[in-house]
Amino acid sequence: MTVRRPLIAGNWKMNGLRADGVALAEGIAAKAKAEAGLKCDLLVCPPATLIADVARALDGAPVAVGGQDCHMDEKGAHTGDIAAPMLADLGCRYVILGHSERRADHGESDELVKAKAQAALRAGLVAVICIGETEGERDAGKTIEVVAGQFNGSLPEGASAANVVIAYEPVWAIGTGRTPTTAEVAEVHAAIRAEARKRMGGEADSLRILYGGSMKPSNAAELLALEDVDGGLIGGASLKVEDFWAIAQSCP
Numbered sequence: 227m228t229v230r231r232p233l234i235a236g237n238w239k240m241n242g243l244r245a246d247g248v249a250l251a252e253g254i255a256a257k258a259k260a261e262a263g264l265k266c267d268l269l270v271c272p273p274a275t276l277i278a279d280v281a282r283a284l285d286g287a288p289v290a291v292g293g294q295d296c297h298m299d300e301k302g303a304h305t306g307d308i309a310a311p312m313l314a315d316l317g318c319r320y321v322i323l324g325h326s327e328r329r330a331d332h333g334e335s336d337e338l339v340k341a342k343a344q345a346a347l348r349a350g351l352v353a354v355i356c357i358g359e360t361e362g363e364r365d366a367g368k369t370i371e372v373v374a375g376q377f378n379g380s381l382p383e384g385a386s387a388a389n390v391v392i393a394y395e396p397v398w399a400i401g402t403g404r405t406p407t408t409a410e411v412a413e414v415h416a417a418i419r420a421e422a423r424k425r426m427g428g429e430a431d432s433l434r435i436l437y438g439g440s441m442k443p444s445n446a447a448e449l450l451a452l453e454d455v456d457g458g459l460i461g462g463a464s465l466k467v468e469d470f471w472a473i474a475q476s477c478p
Contacts (some may be wrong), residue, residue, distance in 0.1 A: 228431040232266040232477040233457035236464025248274035251283035253467035258287045266348050266477040267456035281317035292320030298341035310349035320352045326397045336379025345380040347389050354391045361398035370417045377421050387432035393459040399439030443472035
């Protein structure tokens with residue numbers, strides 16, 4: 227059985243001014259530096275305005291920094307956008323792509339997410355590619371079909387377990403407090419792993435598949451114990467040091 231080291235990633239979304247972000251990062255850094263033998267990798271993805279300050283606050287701590295999005299081009303006339311090399315230049319090692327909020331609010335397609343992921347890989351970043359079904363799609367029994375389609379449509383050429391992480395986020399569970407049953411989560415993650423094997427062969431066994439969608443301290447241990455759940459993409463709970471840390475400590 228392949229042992230995958232869990233990844234606990236905090237998506238801060240559009241939250242935090244400089245003082246807030248630095249305080250949060252310093253709190254996480256203090257915990258991480260004091261903890262010997264933590265059983266997971268840690269990542270925080272602050273808003274673009276906070277990346278430089280957060281990276282400085284985390285200096286010397288075993289916590290990676292990531293962006294929340296990037297453009298498909300390296301540079302150019304794209305007002306308001308951020309290129310993957312710019313994120314790398316700030317110290318980012320990861321970037322979240324295709325989050326359901328980007329897909330919904332900005333109409334991002336699988337094709338666009340794939341192009342952005344390709345740009346991330348060119349810049350040496352790890353692409354955290356988000357996929358997940360809406361409530362209507364789940365009620366229609368299309369969960370596996372939708373998730374498999376998004377996976378295959380969003381995965382860039384040259385994807386490997388070293389440069390890509392998949393995050394399954396049932397759209398209807400993000401920020402709602404609702405979560406699928408553990409059996410439902412296990413079914414979808416197993417299906418994603420099966421799709422990954424078709425594309426990546428045996429390397430798919432090393433691919434990290436995170437669960438995102440109202441993961442919190444009270445349910446983290448149960449979700450993280452599932453065979454194909456290799457960590458979490460944490461929203462609201464990542465904005466509180468104690469909650470984020472409790473989830474990290476829940477890794478088996």
